[in-house]
Amino acid sequence: MNDGHVVIVGAGQGGVQAALSLRQEGHGGAITLIGDEEGLPYQRPPLSKDYLKTGQAERLALRPADYFDRKAINLWTGRRVDGIDRAARRVHVGQDTLTYDRLILATGTRNLIPPIPGIGRAFGLRTLAEAKGLRDALNGTRRIAVIGGGFIGLEVAAVARAGRHEVHVAEAAPRLMSRVLSPQMSERFRAKHEALGTRFHLGNGVTELRDGCIVLASGETIDADLVLLAAGVRPNTELAEAAGLAVDNGVVVDPLLRTSDPEIYALGDCCAFPDPESGNHVRLESVQAATDQARAIARTIVHGAQEPYAKVPWFWSDQADWKLQIAGLADPDATSVTVGEDTVFRFSGNRLCAVETINNAKVHMQARKLLARRPAPAYDDLARCGFDLGRETEKDRV
Amino acid sequence: MIKVTFIEYDGTRTTVEGRNGDSVMSLAAAQGIDGIVAECGGGMMCATCHCYVDDKWFARTGPRSDDEADMLDCAVAEVRQTSRLSCQITLSDALDGLVVHLPETQV
Numbered sequence: 001m002n003d004g005h006v007v008i009v010g011a012g013q014g015g016v017q018a019a020l021s022l023r024q025e026g027h028g029g030a031i032t033l034i035g036d037e038e039g040l041p042y043q044r045p046p047l048s049k050d051y052l053k054t055g056q057a058e059r060l061a062l063r064p065a066d067y068f069d070r071k072a073i074n075l076w077t078g079r080r081v082d083g084i085d086r087a088a089r090r091v092h093v094g095q096d097t098l099t100y101d102r103l104i105l106a107t108g109t110r111n112l113i114p115p116i117p118g119i120g121r122a123f124g125l126r127t128l129a130e131a132k133g134l135r136d137a138l139n140g141t142r143r144i145a146v147i148g149g150g151f152i153g154l155e156v157a158a159v160a161r162a163g164r165h166e167v168h169v170a171e172a173a174p175r176l177m178s179r180v181l182s183p184q185m186s187e188r189f190r191a192k193h194e195a196l197g198t199r200f201h202l203g204n205g206v207t208e209l210r211d212g213c214i215v216l217a218s219g220e221t222i223d224a225d226l227v228l229l230a231a232g233v234r235p236n237t238e239l240a241e242a243a244g245l246a247v248d249n250g251v252v253v254d255p256l257l258r259t260s261d262p263e264i265y266a267l268g269d270c271c272a273f274p275d276p277e278s279g280n281h282v283r284l285e286s287v288q289a290a291t292d293q294a295r296a297i298a299r300t301i302v303h304g305a306q307e308p309y310a311k312v313p314w315f316w317s318d319q320a321d322w323k324l325q326i327a328g329l330a331d332p333d334a335t336s337v338t339v340g341e342d343t344v345f346r347f348s349g350n351r352l353c354a355v356e357t358i359n360n361a362k363v364h365m366q367a368r369k370l371l372a373r374r375p376a377p378a379y380d381d382l383a384r385c386g387f388d389l390g391r392e393t394e395k396d397r398v
Numbered sequence: 399m400i401k402v403t404f405i406e407y408d409g410t411r412t413t414v415e416g417r418n419g420d421s422v423m424s425l426a427a428a429q430g431i432d433g434i435v436a437e438c439g440g441g442m443m444c445a446t447c448h449c450y451v452d453d454k455w456f457a458r459t460g461p462r463s464d465d466e467a468d469m470l471d472c473a474v475a476e477v478r479q480t481s482r483l484s485c486q487i488t489l490s491d492a493l494d495g496l497v498v499h500l501p502e503t504q505v
Binding site for chain 1: 471
């Protein structure tokens with residue numbers, strides 16, 4: 001289909017990419033991109049990194065205002081989609097109704113707010129407005145407590161330590177970034193942050209926020225002038241659910257990223273798609289998944305069914321002067337092999353499933369190439385070449 | 399202000415003005431130049447802001463760093479001697495008039 005109206009719900013990085021890719025693929029019909037935040041669509045990853053340091057919001061815009069006009073993309077910002085009428089192929093946006101030929105759900109996630117007394121005192125860090133609030137509050141504050149030892153919490157901890165704040169991080173799990181990272185890498189980052197002066201309370205969740213302090217499960221209290229809640233996110237699936245689409249930890253899609261209604265697609269943080277390795281549905285929170293899936297959907301809409309979606313996932317996190325890069329996807333029971341100080345290979349059974357590196361773009365990129373091969377390299381083959389991915393990737397060139 | 403000319407694969411020339419300290423990538427993004435994707439927003443995490451520095455300017459921008467070269471290994475378009483990641487080129491007065499060429503595709 002290269003005419004017809006495509007409506008995209010969600011103007012984050014994935015929604016914007018879907019609109020741009022539709023035009024690049026030659027879609028000639030109308031495109032409407034609807035976001036619930038005010039202002040131009042922007043990049044989220046820098047909010048907990050460069051933006052927090054520099055405060056330069058003007059560098060975050062994904063595209064300039066006139067760009068959307070030039071590409072004939074109707075950009076509706078500060079608007080919420082209230083409902084989808086699948087039978088009539090309509091979406092309701094306040095007083096307005098739009099008729100669609102194809103609908104793309106790119107609704108993303110929202111912060112998970114645990115039911116802790118006083119949690120309303122905590123700052124969040126997901127939107128630009130929240131990042132501005134946090135940045136202002138950090139100014140002139142001394143003691144920071146972070147709830148959650150994941151990417152966002154640790155990125156903020158590193159920035160706050162650089163700004164000479166006193167930083168405590170409380171994490172209910174026994175180790176840092178446990179959902180995505182090997183135990184060995186968790187330990188490396190714990191030591192790094194401790195050397196920078198951050199103090200950790202692991203296996204010790206927060207049970208209450210009071211004026212001027214937080215209370216831990218252990219009963220200990222930590223004085224804090226500012227509390228950041230960074231305990232993960234939940235996918236925004238209410239719209240899909242209300243429309244009767246299949247939802248299970250995200251809007252469930254098939255290998256072509258179609259929901260249970262073939263005219264409706266879902267992408268990025270809000271969608272659960274079949275992992276080509278395991279066949280299990282997974283939901284990824286990353287720019288890579290959002291934009292690669294957006295491109296795949298655009299191709300399918302314009303040119304018809306494509307190959308099943310099978311891009312190698314990758315992730316990154318900047319913490320002080322360490323850039324953590326992860327290629328691939330490891331489940332929690334994947335085995336780990338440490339190679340040198342700053343690289344961990346992860347295996348699912350006998351097959352390589354992920355590679356974690358610190359400040360090593362070369363190995364990271366080699367891993368991305370290798371993991372794109374199916375099947376992925378076997379442990380024995382990698383062990384035979386001393387886990388030198390360069391020697392493995394050479395085979396591609398022959 | 400520092401002038402930079404982007405020449406896209408189809409020959410489209412766009413000249414825009416940036417400030418000292420901007421990267422060539424951020425300038426391209428701010429101006430909506432199509433041939434620069436810049437997926438990671440300048441984190442040197444992808445190779446989707448690949449450009450070819452015009453031969454006349456290559457001596458002034460200088461060559462790529464080792465880390466940049468590692469990322470460029472995964473660029474989709476052909477890597478040439480003048481290939482750079484545009485997020486790693488910082489504008490300065492010495493680069494006023496810079497010309498960069500963009501590859502056919504970034505992803």
